[in-house]
Amino acid sequence: MDGGEGKRPTSISFGLAQTSRRPGVRAPSSAVETKNPLETNKDLDEPRPVSPRVIPHIDRNQYAVELAPKATSKVEAQTEARNSAKLETEAYSPTKFGLQIRKKPAIPAASSPMLAHNAIPGLAVLPDSQRLQHDLAHRPADPSASTYSEMPVGEFGAALLRGMGWRGGALGRNGGGLIRPVEVKLRPKGLGLGADPNVIGRTASSKSTLTPSPSLNKLSVGTKVSIVGGEHSGLAGFVLEIRAISIRVKLIASGEVVSVDRSEVSLIEQTASAETERPQTGPSWLYPHIRIRFIAKSLPALYQTMGDVLDISVDDTDVIRAVVRLSDGRLVSDVFQEQVEPVKPTIGRTAVIISGPQRGAKGTLLSIEKAMGHLQLEDSFEIANVPIQQLCEYI
Structure with missing residues (x-):
């Protein structure tokens, strides 16, 4: 008994022995490499690629308050009853052998038109006097200046198309090229x-x-x-x-x-002989439906009187005569071009070219500048610069 009392109890301790590192294996602290501060700043200064702006397409507006309860149509009720009955009948399906052709699931038709998906709830049941206030109450707030900086006006249309599935480039299935707008040109x-x-x-x-x-x-x-x-x-x-x-x-x-x-x-x-037999006269400027003024003093009753040329005639000797209607309605026949002069047109009136290579061309006189008239031709809509002496008022 005495010998047993003199023995001390032994203590047991647990610990983790430090293992030796294998050659070629780095310490955990050295696993992460630090970058040079200069190189890090260089990476921050590089511009980041800017992705194109996209406005998501809204299939149905999510209004905070539904003012009008959703009306369950008769078609929806019948569809729901048909689906529940189909689940009950198809709960047990025995094993089938052989070639089985699967039928494509029928796509249910939309219960409401596409334009009605985004309609403001409760607007149709309100009277006309309350529709405006009800519509304005559901409109968003006015955009701020920061909104325009985030979404420029020039990129709004492209962003809206991207939200609908557009990926840039030409439209259409084949992608034949960009469609240019139709340019309407006036025809003569x-x-x-x-x-x-x-x-x-x-x-x-x-x-x-x-x-x-x-x-x-x-x-x-x-x-x-x-x-x-x-x-x-x-x-x-x-x-x-x-x-x-x-x-x-x-x-x-x-x-x-x-x-x-x-x-x-x-x-x-x-023929040359016929040309030499007749005396050479000046070029004719008389033209039907022009306004003239009598300048022959041999006709005192008609001196400085204006009239309208109704018709011209040429006899066998190539002498041109005109029939003129005066302002009081009287008709004067056998009027020679030496007895009258053309009346110069005014700005905005219709004029005709009575001499030169463009004789007979009509148009609107736009302006007069340094004895030159700017005439917009009636047939080709071109602007012709014609001396004012070659223009006459057309009626």
Whole structure:
């Protein structure tokens, strides 16, 4: 007993022995490498790529307060009852063998139109006197200046399209290219659909074309022409008016005024002997439907009186005479151009070119600057600069 009392109790302790590091393995503290401060600042200064702005598409507005209860339609109730009955009948489905063709699930039709998804609730049941206030109460607040900086006005449309699925580039399934807006151009007066004012001749066949005669370029009001095609083929007359694609001709035989195509007339060339027999006179500027003033003192009753030229005629000696209607309604015939002068047009009125290469062209006088008139032509809508001496008021 004494020997047993002299023994001390042994103590037991637990601990983790420090293991030796294997060669080639770094300490945990050295696992994270520190970057150079200069390189870190360089990374911060680099501009970050800016993603394109996108406005998400709103399928249905989520209003805070539903003022009107959702009305369950009869179609929705029948659909719900049909689906519940289908679940009960299809609860037990035995194993089927062989080739099984799955049917595509039917896509339920929308119970309300697409435009009605974003409609303001309760607006349809309110009277007209309360609809405006009800509509304004559900509108968002006015945008601030920061809103415009976050979403510029110039990028709003593209962001809205991206929210609907647009990814940039051309629209459409094939992507043939960007669609440019249609530019509406004014067509010259008197031209039908598909007509080209630059083409004068007519196509005889796919292999040969009728080219206009060079004499057509010498046509002017008062010249003698022969009709070589159309309904009045074989007749001769004098040119009264030259249009874009047609010419008005006064027939010598009957005095009738007809309209023919430019390619259907031919200029009658005068012989040299006939030109030498008649005395040379100045170019004719008389033109139908212009306003003139009498300047011949040999006609004291008509001196400084204005009138309108109704018609002109050319006799066998190529002397041009005019029929003039005075302001009081009287008619004066056999008026020569030496007895009258043209009345200069005013700004904003219709004028006609009575001499020069563009004789017979009509238009609106826009302005007068340094004895030059700016005339907007009626056929081609071009602006022509014409001396004011070559213009006359057109009625």
